[in-house]
Amino acid sequence: MHGACRERQGLKKAGRRPHPGSCANRAGTIILPDMTDDTLSGTGPKTAGAAAGKPAADAPPEYAEQARKLEKIRKKLAKKQEKELLGTSRGIETMFRNASRxxxxxxxxxxxxxxxxxxxxxxxxxxxxxxxxxxxxxxxxxxxxxxxxxxxxxxxxxxxxxxxxxxxxxxxxxxxxxxxxxxxxxxxxxxxxxxxxxxxxxxxxxxxxxxxxxxxxxxxxxxxxxxxxxxxxxxxxxxxxxxxxxxxxxxxxxxxxxxxxxx
Structure with missing residues (x-):
């Protein structure tokens, strides 16, 4: 077995989480990282945090930064839509006011x-x-x-x-x-x-x-x-x-x- 794979198995026996990257043996077989049932079903803490629009606690820094940017964009779009609706209402009221005057x-x-x-x-x-x-x-x-x-x-x-x-x-x-x-x-x-x-x-x-x-x-x-x-x-x-x-x-x-x- 490849040295990286042996190191990976040693980490698993020691109770430590190996790196999520894949490794291959000499025959070319790919060994995927372990995934729990919660991760597969999408109910784990990471998925729940992402669904709420917030980065998970154990997410990489780049993922957390992207999540914050998406949340800012969502808030900006919501404010823009609210302003557009408010502007339309004010325009109608101004039209009626000017016509009546x-x-x-x-x-x-x-x-x-x-x-x-x-x-x-x-x-x-x-x-x-x-x-x-x-x-x-x-x-x-x-x-x-x-x-x-x-x-x-x-x-x-x-x-x-x-x-x-x-x-x-x-x-x-x-x-x-x-x-x-x-x-x-x-x-x-x-x-x-x-x-x-x-x-x-x-x-x-x-x-x-x-x-x-x-x-x-x-x-x-x-x-x-x-x-x-x-x-x-x-x-x-x-x-x-x-x-x-x-x-x-x-x-x-x-x-x-x-x-x-x-x-």
Whole structure:
């Protein structure tokens, strides 16, 4: 037998663990190191430590270093995934926040435009009504243009008031209406919460806070309702400005033609 093999057997008889390398006899037969049943079954201390992501106590230094590196990589990947999920959630919330802010700013802008139209046309209407008596006596050719401008101001004020007119429903809202995502049942709108009982409102709010999908759908529905409100306001404002522009043009044409006809 080869000298290395004899040395190996001597170590085994002495109760010492031989080197885990293999040795061969002169005939070329390979003698493998002894392996216990625990090692073969994978339940030994080394395997259990590796499964837990930690190096075993009797593992070589290079194995322990590799295990520590793998554990660091695993923790980095977990933190990266958590940051990606957090970033996605923040992005969605930022999107809804910006959309809602823009809609409310446009609503304030539309109401301001309507207020300006009401003020201007109201002033014009009051001046014309105050001076219409003297107009009949001194400048009768201005009567027709004056009536045209008065009619223009009245119609323009009418559409401006419709643009600024708030629509609030007094219909009672139930929890099922909110769950069914009905357009008139959005708890982010004050009209809905005011038409619900306090118990139903608190219950559906708690459900919404627990269900992220329900929360995002409610926010999306609220933005859509704001968009529909804006569309109605700007349609009325557009009609008010068109009527004012068209009436002003007609009034000027009538004034010029009446002046030419009376000179």
């Amino acid at each position: 823009a809609n409310y700013q446009l609503i304030a802008f539309a109401d301001n435009k309507a207020s300006i139209m009401i003020t201007v046309n109201g002033f014009i209407l009051s001046v014309l009504m105050a001076s219409i008596g003297s107009t009949f006596n001194h400048t009768p050719w201005l009567v027709l243009p004056s009536f045209s401008f008065m009619l223009t101001s009245i119609v323009s004020i009418f559409y401006s008031v419709l643009a600024a007119y708030p629509r609030v429903s007094e219909k009672k809202i139930t929890i099922q209406d909110v769950r069914d995502m009905k357009p008139e049942a959005n708890i982010l709108f004050f009209g809905t919460s005011a038409n619900m009982s306090e118990e139903d409102y608190l219950k559906v709010t708690e459900e919404m806070m627990k269900d992220q999908n329900f929360l995002y759908r409610t926010m999306a529905q609220d933005n859509r309702n704001l968009g529909k409100m804006l569309l109605r306001k700007f349609k009325m404002l557009s009609l008010a400005y068109r009527v004012f522009l068209f009436g002003l043009t007609i009034t000027l044409v009538l004034a010029v033609s009446s002046y030419i006809a009376n000179t």
